[in-house]
Amino acid sequence: MRVIETGGLTLEPQTATHADEMFAVLSDPAIYEHENAPPPSLEWLRTRFTKLETRVSPDGREQWLNWVIRLSDAALIGYVQATVHPDGRAAIAYELSSAHWGRGLAHQAVEAMMRELAERHGVRRFTAVLKRGNLRSLRLLERLGFSLASPDRHAVLRVEPDELLMHRDARRS
Numbered sequence: 001m002r003v004i005e006t007g008g009l010t011l012e013p014q015t016a017t018h019a020d021e022m023f024a025v026l027s028d029p030a031i032y033e034h035e036n037a038p039p040p041s042l043e044w045l046r047t048r049f050t051k052l053e054t055r056v057s058p059d060g061r062e063q064w065l066n067w068v069i070r071l072s073d074a075a076l077i078g079y080v081q082a083t084v085h086p087d088g089r090a091a092i093a094y095e096l097s098s099a100h101w102g103r104g105l106a107h108q109a110v111e112a113m114m115r116e117l118a119e120r121h122g123v124r125r126f127t128a129v130l131k132r133g134n135l136r137s138l139r140l141l142e143r144l145g146f147s148l149a150s151p152d153r154h155a156v157l158r159v160e161p162d163e164l165l166m167h168r169d170a171r172r173s
Contacts (some may be wrong), residue, residue, distance in 0.1 A: 006112035011067035019046035021076045030098035034131040080113040088124040118170035126168045141166045
């Protein structure tokens with residue numbers, strides 16, 4: 001993994017040293033309107049980030065690639081991440097502090113990550129799963145060129161009934 005520069009953002013490979021600053025970012029309750037919960041403690045987050053530094057799943061079949069998003073003023077505002085599967089597909093996710101929503105920063109960060117994944121990690125197809133009610137995330141993915149996957153793909157990937165599976169070919173990056 002390498003640092004990715006894009007406009008006024010820097011995507012840094014996530015490490016345990018980012019835990020203190022990211023704990024504050026990930027404690028924003030607005031982030032969890034649709035799912036999940038904030039990290040229970042700083043120590044828990046530090047331990048999680050340490051495990052993710054291996055960059056591979058426990059069975060060694062998937063790459064786990066995580067970057068924190070840093071503004072030019074040095075503040076961390078969120079993360080982007082990808083699980084790269086052996087078939088050339090990457091499942092992506094992202095999280096930004098609500099103070100930075102609506103400014104195009106998520107679009108910029110996710111687009112830069114996808115370009116990196118296609119060029120350096122051989123990704124040919126991207127997927128993202130989101131809650132049906134998360135219209136902000138749906139609009140972001142649509143602006144990035146994602147479209148709704150077929151019901152068959154939803155079934156194959158075991159997408160929950162309250163979720164949507166979006167996909168996009170990498171060649172659009």
